[in-house]
Amino acid sequence: MTLAPLPGSFDLDSQTLRAVAAVAEYGSITRAAAVLGYSQPAVSQQLKRVEARIGMPLVTRSGRGIRLTDAGEVLARHADAVLAALDAAAGELSDLSGLRSGxxxxxxxxxxxxxxxxxxxxxxxxxxxxxxxxxxxxxxxxxxxxxxxxxxxxxxxxxxxxxxxxxxxxxxxxxxxxxxxxxxxxxxxxxxxxxxxxxxxxxxxxxxxxxxxxxxxxxxxxxxxxxxxxxxxxxxxxxxxxxxxxxxxxxxxxxxxxxxxxxxxxxxxxxxxxxxxxxxxxxxxxxxxxxxxxxxxxxxxxxxxxxxxxxxxxx
The missing domain is CATH 3.40.190.290 (D-Maltodextrin-Binding Protein; domain 2)
Known part of the structure; x- marks a missing residue:
């Protein structure tokens, strides 16, 4: 079976990456939401929107908890590097602004x-x-x-x-x-x-x-x-x-x-x-x-x- 390519409009934002990384670490959407300062429904909806775009689930039930699917593992694996790069970019931009913003x-x-x-x-x-x-x-x-x-x-x-x-x-x-x-x-x-x-x-x-x-x-x-x-x-x-x-x-x-x-x-x-x-x-x-x-x-x-x-x- 040939899989359809991801839609051209598919995009990832830092909030999604942080949510997936937190779910990977804590094994719970509820705990991930608490750590990130969001409501549990907000994180769930965020994950569902990405799942709808890519046509693959990010999480699945495992006993009383949840675990990441293969797609979720891919995002979690890249999250740290991407977020670190974004933080570095934010730092350079802040440097250019001379602390006039940030x-x-x-x-x-x-x-x-x-x-x-x-x-x-x-x-x-x-x-x-x-x-x-x-x-x-x-x-x-x-x-x-x-x-x-x-x-x-x-x-x-x-x-x-x-x-x-x-x-x-x-x-x-x-x-x-x-x-x-x-x-x-x-x-x-x-x-x-x-x-x-x-x-x-x-x-x-x-x-x-x-x-x-x-x-x-x-x-x-x-x-x-x-x-x-x-x-x-x-x-x-x-x-x-x-x-x-x-x-x-x-x-x-x-x-x-x-x-x-x-x-x-x-x-x-x-x-x-x-x-x-x-x-x-x-x-x-x-x-x-x-x-x-x-x-x-x-x-x-x-x-x-x-x-x-x-x-x-x-x-």
């Missing part, structure tokens, strides 16, 4: 939203009014995944260098990590807590009998690692990813908690709460994550330069 898609975690990010966007607006900066709040795993998938150009994230179980390095494999600043992790306790003298540094091991308040999933993992290094497993009574709520719970005498200094600077400590440094020098590193070659895109490079300066002033 776009930077930024992602960062919640406590950076009210500290670093507003100052960064304001500085870009003041110095390069023609560059459009968009922002999406996301915890490090999602923010880093957004850079990998081409949804974001730059992610502000963090890693805990002393933690054995910190997932950051694995999540950022193949991407470029730029260290920004050290962010000390402090112990929060009710004012006048027995055994905590003034502003003295605290040995976490002395608090093994306390009730603990855990934060976001990454913060909870860090709490477990920090306490393990001090020789005990913490009794976690409450969990919330709202750092203001953590402070309020400590103020109410419900327990003690670990919280990064950046989060504390984002919202002043309430009355009745003291912050103490730890004897172990507990801290995390704030980092920026980009795709390889992103520093050749002038708008991204300038955002990274301003971010580095602002972060060191903030933390």
């Amino acid at each position: 776009r930077v898609r930024l992602a960062a975690f919640p406590s950076a939203s009210s500290t670093i990010v507003p100052r960064l966007i304001g500085a870009m607006a003041a110095d390069h009014a023609g560059v459009q900066v968009t922002y999406l709040e996301a915890e490090p795993p999602e923010a880093v995944a957004g850079v990998r998938d081409g949804v974001s150009d730059l992610a502000i994230a963090f890693r805990h260098p002393a933690d054995r179980h910190d997932p950051f390095d694995a999540s950022a494999e193949g991407l470029v990590v730029h260290e920004l600043a050290r962010d000390d992790v402090l112990l929060l306790a009710p004012t006048g807590h027995p055994g905590l003298a003034g502003g003295a540094a605290v040995d976490l091991g002395a608090l093994r009998g306390e009730n603990w308040i855990a934060g976001c999933p990454r913060c909870r993992g860090h709490l477990l690692d920090s306490c393990a290094r001090a020789g005990f497993a913490p009794s976690i009574s409450f969990e919330t990813d709202n750092f203001v709520a953590v402070m309020s719970m400590v103020a109410a005498g419900l327990g003690v908690a670990l919280l990064p200094e950046l989060a504390i600077s984002a919202s002043a400590l309430p009355s009745g709460v003291e912050a103490h440094r730890t004897l172990a020098g507990d801290h995390r590193m704030l980092v920026a994550v980009t795709r390889p070659g992103a520093d050749h895109i002038p708008a991204v490079a300038e955002t990274l330069r301003l971010l580095t300066t602002l972060t060191r002033r903030t933390v």
Whole structure:
């Protein structure tokens, strides 16, 4: 049987390639849509339009999930190279424009939203009014995944260098990590807590009998690692990813908690709460994550330069 050639009007756009690449990576249209920031029906319709043009299916059912067909595999195989070429072209065009135009898609975690990010966007607006900066709040795993998938150009994230179980390095494999600043992790306790003298540094091991308040999933993992290094497993009574709520719970005498200094600077400590440094020098590193070659895109490079300066002033 002779197959009909593809229609002369057939064309591929970058959105289609990103959609196919995401489906290939995650094995799910729903997950691909979430990562790309689109609705599931929108991605499904996009794939169907291409299938109608080429006369071949791109995906097929496989058990409870889906897999790419041979045609889908062809598109996925070429997607990375094509998207990298498009990003390079965008970089060269931005260079020609001398930062009079361009776009930077930024992602960062919640406590950076009210500290670093507003100052960064304001500085870009003041110095390069023609560059459009968009922002999406996301915890490090999602923010880093957004850079990998081409949804974001730059992610502000963090890693805990002393933690054995910190997932950051694995999540950022193949991407470029730029260290920004050290962010000390402090112990929060009710004012006048027995055994905590003034502003003295605290040995976490002395608090093994306390009730603990855990934060976001990454913060909870860090709490477990920090306490393990001090020789005990913490009794976690409450969990919330709202750092203001953590402070309020400590103020109410419900327990003690670990919280990064950046989060504390984002919202002043309430009355009745003291912050103490730890004897172990507990801290995390704030980092920026980009795709390889992103520093050749002038708008991204300038955002990274301003971010580095602002972060060191903030933390």
